[in-house]
Amino acid sequence: MNFSSEAIDQNMSNGHYQPSMVNGLVWRDEWGMPFEGPLTLLWKIAIANALTPQELCNFLFHKKLLPQNADGVHGRSLLVTRWMLDSNGEISRLGDVTRHGGLDVFSARWATILASDSRIRYCELCMAEGYQSVFCQIDGLLRCPTHGVLLLDNCKSCGSLTPRYALSTLTMSSPFCCHSCGKLYGGVGPSLSSLKFYNSEAAQVNKYDILNQWFLSLGKLELFWPQLLSWQCCNEGKSGDKERRTAIFGVLNHLIPVSDNPDYVEEPPNRISIFQANLVTRSVSAPLQKSRMWNEELGQRTILYLAIRRRVRRMLKRHHRHCLKSSSSSLHVEWCNEVLYSSERICPLAFGYQLWRHHFEIDITLDPREHQKPNGIKLRKEILAWPVDFEVNTKAWGIFTLMSFFSYLQVAFNWCERTSALNKLDNNSNRADFMEVLSEFRVSLSPSYMAWPPRITYFEVKNIFSDDMNMLIIAGPIGKWYDILSKYAECSAYLKCFSE
């Protein structure tokens, strides 16, 4: 045996360095798999070192747990992991392993827009391997890319909702198991006691790289989405954050498909249609000339609106003349805030149509003969100026008009659904429950609050195909005529019975 100092020095590292210890905690780099989220990484650290949630947070990040159950991003969120850094922006090596699992590392811009930490979302087959990808937190992602099974946010055994995707007491109290019934999320689980967290086969078949590539592609796009977080994707009276995240993911997936399989992406709850339009870039700089062209454009938009309105009205009158007529007497506009509503039962189609007009036209007359005097119709300036941030052609504006009609139709249907649930509505519009519903719908019923329907959104994509080609994407509800008519027929029959 060689006892020379040279030989000993070469082995110094072997003598004192343990490959299974990182920053004084038991950890093996093999335990982390590609695109693994901080959740399962922290669970593994907690198991290997027999740490409580408090000890884990304290020893790994030198921070305390936060007893936070409010909405919004958790103070110890595992989705956005910037909090793991200390005040100098530094972090231990093991802490950095978990930090790099955060979604904000892949895309700081889209992390909280597409995903949330309100619940742990997981693939049960991945969880059986001791793995959960942070990409599972994307609400719009319906299936696990590796196994193709639906992602869950509850326990399959007892149905309890999973805890928050955060370093909290509840989340960390029972690694890989339901906090309520104690059963493994994956049915079978990794061999926790023998620390066999790593499965080379699972690592080989891992397909979460498609999400990584998708975020890389998304990062290369120059997107300008001015009203992203005010896009309404659910019915009135709900927060709709999850629906919005799902819808945004759906729209972005339309732009850059995540997968060839459409089943992997969840359909937004309210059907969203997407239109692409090239942005107009005029080479005119003279103010007078620009003003003249703008006036011509406004005239064309008014004509287009009237054409759409005429067509919609004609269709309505063909099947439900009675509803249109009665709506003029039952609808009421509040003088102080321009809220249009009815305290009586009303046909949702007629109500939606009038609501649409109310938002587009100045001094709306509910007289059924209003179509006979088109010259007197003036559109609201805000409507004509849509989308303000960009200059679009008449066709794009027409799409906006059509989407607006369907938006207000959705509002009307929701309104009728909510008010029909109230007992004995009659004429007592001062009832508390009615006022509550009215309060929830107020913003959608009046152009004073929002000039444009919040169910429509738009954004600019710069240089999408070539350096000078900018595109406007418009997303909002558009249904099919026969869908409307089927609902129309039901309402018509109902209202006829009601009036008789």
Next chain:
Amino acid sequence: MSTTVSTNPVSGDSSSNDQFFMLQSGESRDRTFEIHPIVTNNAKIPTPAVKDAFEIIKSAIVHRDPGVCFVADSRFGKTYGIEVLRQTLPQCFPKLPVFSVRAKDHDRPTERSLYTDILIDCRHKVADAGTAIARRVRLVNMWIAAAQAAGDDRMVLFIDEAQNWTEEDYTRIRDISNDLASYGIRMITVLFAHPGLISLRTSLIGGKRADLIGRFMLHPFYFRGVSSLSEMVEVMKCYDDYKISEFPVGSNICYSQFFRPDAYLSGWRLEKEAGHCWAAFSSAAGKHSGKYQVGMQWVASAIRNFLYVHWQTEHGQPYEAGDIWSDAVNESGFEFTLGVTQETKPPSP
């Protein structure tokens, strides 16, 4: 090793240049002296006892014996011996996980204190938190992970001052060893202890704790000191060999050369002093009865004193007439320290 270092510092390689400046009187040499292992009493020499212990441990690891046990008096170099052994083992077992702990004496030894002591010595960050069960799991997991990472089914645990642990402590270590065995990992313990461990062993035999005796203390080996002239020569050869005792690292300067560079260049070697040194120790020990061995503490101290005399001479303080080695041995405190002699016969098992 180059012997031309003092003649041409420019033409040689970088280590030759370092040698030149290190062996010439000056600020650089003085600074190095301050931190030299001989001066700081930090020299780790593979004594014959260490080499013998290595062979015994190697055999235990190969055959997966549950444990081996070494007993030696205080200051015989057990702790440094563990360091040398721990650093040398990877030559034979490159990936073998090796941990080293120092058993602590407690007024009230408990499960928690035992696990915490071990976790601290194994440099676990969370050593003093959680219940006894949590600390135990932490400890077992740490060793499982180490074995997994090494791809080995064994791990070695050096336990210094092993006489400090009680029967209960050894029982707990046995349980942990059983836990590891259930995951296919064999824990091999290497105990280094004061002769007080023999008392504990006797007590365990009386208590019919064959499980602990068989596992930890089956054959106590004596970790002997320097017991003959030939061993003294062997030890001193280490001081003359830069491959074993090099300082500064990469300089190719051995310990003895650093202190007497000119003499070393002229052919002097410390090993040639072994006879004088051994005679001085024999003279000092002869005043006591019994067979004797010299612990490494006193050997190292005497050598340091000897070399220091030459250092002072180099710095203008000539040594007054006398026997340098006798003085060096006397100053080491060997003669006046109880327990420097011991029976060489091991206790009956």
